[in-house]
Structure formats: structure tokens, C-alpha cells
Amino acid sequence: MAEHVGMDRSFISDLENGKKEICIRNLEVLARAFEMTVSQLVARL
Numbered sequence: 001m002a003e004h005v006g007m008d009r010s011f012i013s014d015l016e017n018g019k020k021e022i023c024i025r026n027l028e029v030l031a032r033a034f035e036m037t038v039s040q041l042v043a044r045l
Contacts, residue, residue: 005033 002009006029014020022030024038031041 001033005029 002012005012007026011020015022027038027041031038034041
């Protein structure tokens with residue numbers, strides 16, 4: 001997934017493990033990768 005969205009694997013891992021907080025720009029990148037809106041992405045959290 002990290003390669004698909006152009007982010008470092010360690011950054012994705014830190015996000016998943018609650019070690020880092022995500023910014024709006026990165027939320028937009030992830031949402032686009034999953035073909036959804038940011039609203040749809042965060043509604044699943």
C-alpha cells in the first residue's frame with residue numbers, strides 16, 4: 001500500500017500503530033488510493 005500511495009512503509013506503520021498523526025493532505029492521498037472521499041475514509045475509523 002505504501003508504494004501505491006507514494007508514502008514510506010515506516011510512515012504507514014507509524015500511522016497504523018498510533019505513533020504519528022496524519023495531516024489532511026495525506027488523508028486525501030489515502031482516500032484517492034482507495035477511490036473514496038476523505039469523509040468516507042474517516043467515517044470508517
